[in-house]
Amino acid sequence: xxxxxxxxxxxxxxxxxxxxxxxxxxxxxxxxxxxxxxxxxxxxxxxxxxxxxxxxxxxxxxxxxxxxxxxxxxxxxxxxxxxxxxxxxxxxxxxxxxxxxxxxxxxxxxxxxxxxxxxxxxxxxxxxxxxxxxxxxxxxxxxxxxxxxxxxxxxxxxxxxxxxxxxxxxxxxxxxxxxxxxxxxxxxxxxxxxxxxxxxxxxxxxxxxxxxxxxxxxxxxxxxxxxxxxxxxxxxxxxxxxxxxxxxxxxxxxxxxxxxxxxxxxxxxxxxxxxxxxxxxxxxxxxxxxxxxxxxxxxxxxxxxxxxxxxxxxxxxxxxxxxxxxxxxxxxxxxxxxxxxxxxxxxxxxxxxxxxxxxxxxxxxxxxxxxxxxxxxxxxxxxxxxxxxxxxxxxxxxxxxxxxxxxxxxxxxxxxxxxxxxxxxxxxxxxxxxxxxxxxx
Amino acid sequence: xxxxxxxxxxxxxxxxxxxxxxxxxxxxxxxxxxxxxxxxxxxxxxxxxxxxxxxxxxxxxxxxxxxxxxxxxxxxxxxxxxxxxxxxxxxxxxxxxxxxxxxxxxxxxxxxxxxxxxxxxxxxxxxxxxxxxxxxxxxxxxxxxxxxxxxxxxxxxxxxxxxxxxxxxxxxxxxxxxxxxxxxxxxxxxxxxxxxxxxxxxxxxxxxxxxxxxxxxxxxxxxxxxxxxxxxxxxxxxxxxxxxxxxxxxxxxxxxxxxxxxxxxxxxxxxxxxxxxxxxxxxxxxxxxxxxxxxxxxxxxxxx
Numbered sequence: 211x212x213x214x215x216x217x218x219x220x221x222x223x224x225x226x227x228x229x230x231x232x233x234x235x236x237x238x239x240x241x242x243x244x245x246x247x248x249x250x251x252x253x254x255x256x257x258x259x260x261x262x263x264x265x266x267x268x269x270x271x272x273x274x275x276x277x278x279x280x281x282x283x284x285x286x287x288x289x290x291x292x293x294x295x296x297x298x299x300x301x302x303x304x305x306x307x308x309x310x311x312x313x314x315x316x317x318x319x320x321x322x323x324x325x326x327x328x329x330x331x332x333x334x335x336x337x338x339x340x341x342x343x344x345x346x347x348x349x350x351x352x353x354x355x356x357x358x359x360x361x362x363x364x365x366x367x368x369x370x371x372x373x374x375x376x377x378x379x380x381x382x383x384x385x386x387x388x389x390x391x392x393x394x395x396x397x398x399x400x401x402x403x404x405x406x407x408x409x410x411x412x413x414x415x416x417x418x419x420x421x422x423x424x425x426x427x428x429x430x431x432x433x434x435x436x437x438x439x440x441x442x443x444x445x446x447x448x449x450x451x452x453x454x455x456x457x458x459x460x461x462x463x464x465x466x467x468x469x470x471x472x473x474x475x476x477x478x479x480x481x482x483x484x485x486x487x488x489x490x491x492x493x494x495x496x497x498x499x500x501x502x503x504x505x506x507x508x509x510x511x512x513x514x515x516x517x518x519x520x521x522x523x524x525x526x527x528x529x530x531x532x533x534x535x536x537x538x539x540x541x542x543x544x545x546x547x548x549x550x551x552x553x554x555x556x557x558x559x560x561x562x563x564x565x566x567x568x569x570x571x572x573x574x575x576x577x578x579x580x581x582x583x584x585x586x587x588x589x590x591x592x593x594x595x596x597x598x599x600x601x602x603x604x605x606x607x608x609x610x611x612x613x614x615x616x617x618x619x620x621x622x623x624x625x626x627x628x629x630x631x632x633x634x635x636x637x638x639x640x641x642x643x644x645x646x647x648x649x650x651x
Numbered sequence: 652x653x654x655x656x657x658x659x660x661x662x663x664x665x666x667x668x669x670x671x672x673x674x675x676x677x678x679x680x681x682x683x684x685x686x687x688x689x690x691x692x693x694x695x696x697x698x699x700x701x702x703x704x705x706x707x708x709x710x711x712x713x714x715x716x717x718x719x720x721x722x723x724x725x726x727x728x729x730x731x732x733x734x735x736x737x738x739x740x741x742x743x744x745x746x747x748x749x750x751x752x753x754x755x756x757x758x759x760x761x762x763x764x765x766x767x768x769x770x771x772x773x774x775x776x777x778x779x780x781x782x783x784x785x786x787x788x789x790x791x792x793x794x795x796x797x798x799x800x801x802x803x804x805x806x807x808x809x810x811x812x813x814x815x816x817x818x819x820x821x822x823x824x825x826x827x828x829x830x831x832x833x834x835x836x837x838x839x840x841x842x843x844x845x846x847x848x849x850x851x852x853x854x855x856x857x858x859x860x861x862x863x864x865x866x867x868x869x870x871x872x873x874x875x876x877x878x879x880x881x882x883x884x885x886x887x888x889x890x891x892x893x894x895x896x897x898x899x900x901x902x903x904x905x906x907x908x909x910x911x912x913x914x915x916x917x918x919x920x921x922x923x924x925x926x927x928x929x930x931x932x933x934x935x936x937x938x939x940x941x942x943x944x945x946x947x948x949x950x951x952x953x954x955x
Contacts, residue, residue: 630902
């Protein structure tokens with residue numbers, strides 16, 4: 211067949227029609243609902259997606275508001291949400307990490323909740339640290355999903371075998387106890403920490419700092435770890451000593467993410483770790499753990515042996531700035547993070563009872579159902595006290611926090627592997643913070 | 652009437668126009684899916700463009716590129732990448748040459764060995780990283796088990812926790828993954844060498860070493876050039892195996908430029924700086940490739 215201009219015109223026409231056809235087939239709904247039936251587009255990371263859906267079905271049944279829920283893999287959650295908002299197809303309501311809040315507000319993804327029904331009531335009822343973590347530039351942007359405080363988790367069975375009757379109050383004591391366990395031949399490395407490079411924050415480093423009353427930044431987010439605050443350097447010095455001299459911290463920690471550390475705790479392979487309170491629920495579950503019944507939580511040991519505090523994190527529900535179904539999306543937010551018609555934080559309670567996720571509501575600890583569930587894996591007094599003394603990182607409000615946290619991981623790895631001395635480590639961190647501040651100014 | 656005839660009789664297209672017409676759809680697709688993103692990434696590299704700060708987005712010319720000179724993370728990643736390329740390339744070329752020479756001989760079980768040697772090539776980088784991570788595991792790793800059973804170590808070691816160890820083991824995992832491709836190329840090159848050349852060399856009383864240096868190597872320069880170019884590119888852009896195995900640590904001992912680039916773009920959402928990194932990677936691999944071609948092209952015997 212001879213190819214003529216007419217054939218080519220026909221083919222070109224088809225070529226132009228192709229993209230239009232593909233575009234018509236695509237399933238893009240612009241930012242916020244947009245489907246016309248008032249349904250809410252809701253996104254979150256993929257933790258227990260089936261349970262989330264179960265809870266959302268209950269919401270739809272009681273409110274008649276349809277929810278289109280999309281779970282997104284945790285490892286890519288932040289990137290995918292950023293890409294969606296940038297491309298104009300973001301959700302109406304979504305999970306928000308406290309680490310991401312400042313950047314997402316600055317990026318015009320979220321709207322403040324101030325003045326909306328019931329928000330003041332929620333903020334009055336939660337721990338101040340959680341309220342602080344959900345506030346940016348004086349405005350409130352979230353209702354609480356879950357929260358946790360970082361604690362020392364120890365295996366009382368192993369400690370008892372070594373003749374140790376109470377957990378350590380100071381870091382010196384922690385090292386001495388660990389050495390005793392090591393010398394008794396019970397464990398070669400009694401302390402395990404998740405110190406492999408990853409995109410998630412290292413709560414244990416912040417907990418050690420806050421536990422000794424230190425901080426890396428002042429209230430204006432200026433780095434102080436190399437000047438007025440010596441705690442960071444002293445904690446790094448202790449880490450280096452425990453990792454390379456007394457050798458009580460497992461060198462394999464540098465290869466460990468949180469899940470392998472959890473598995474090791476459950477297999478009685480570590481006597482101590484520093485991590486989230488809710489992990490104890492699994493550690494003490496006989497169906498999942500050989501150490502069940504022996505795991506306890508304690509305050510994070512400090513340099514001077516006194517009680518100073520710990521670090522908390524807050525996961526929240528946020529409302530998209532450009533949502534077209536604001537009323538329905540806020541109804542969903544209230545259901546998930548606020549009070550129900552019986553003045554109960556239904557979803558917060560649901561998550562604690564189902565999976566042991568920490569709650570931001572102070573009064574929940576007095577609920578007999580909660581206390582009974584809590585007693586199965588923790589001492590309610592210690593659990594509650596940790597929540598009371600926990601505070602969020604004060605550097606979450608800067609747009610360069612993620613970069614700093616990543617840099618901190620590398621520096622701490624250098625300290626643990628004896629490649630970087632504590633003084634050089636704090637100098638390097640201060641330098642990084644200053645460089646990042648300048649870059650983002 | 653003449654005009655009407657002109658309309659009625661359609662003139663067929665010439666060969667040149669036909670070729671353009673037939674290739675046009677593919678060229679449009681390539682332009683849309685390849686050329687446009689490449690061009691756009693260069694445009695983005697000239698911007699201050701962090702998705703977290705859309706209001707701060709602006710055109711800054713070559714500032715992202717000039718800032719690289721004082722960017723400690725970039726300079727360090729560049730050094731790590733350069734060393735990684737040297738180690739991986741050196742090991743790959745030597746091992747691939749040895750393996751290709753062995754597999755070029757006739758012996759019983761050659762087919763099986765050939766199949767086994769090609770197996771790693773079929774493995775995706777992430778799977779390769781996961782496999783080696785299991786092997787190097789400090790608690791349950793096969794390497795520790797083997798060495799202890801052989802009596803070479805007393806207790807299990809955390810191999811990936813020292814900077815040097817992590818770097819060398821990561822390089823080894825990368826070599827294992829990419830070696831088969833080089834073996835195939837060199838094996839193909841070896842099969843084109845006429846047997847008479849070896850016969851003639853043997854008659855001239857050339858030993859094995861002289862036959863290798865005077866016959867084999869000159870004939871292998873062309874496939875070797877391909878191996879050098881492709882493996883340099885591979886090693887310079889290595890990401891998945893390293894990401895899974897060490898995440899770039901300990902410290903920044905295995906943070907290569909590709910790893911830094913992915914982190915800058917996807918974790919820090921700094922598309923401006925990340926695109927500048929990507930263009931630097933492209934420019935460096937291009938320069939190295941041109942240098943290889945300049946050094947090796949038209950050397951050796953290519954007129955097969």
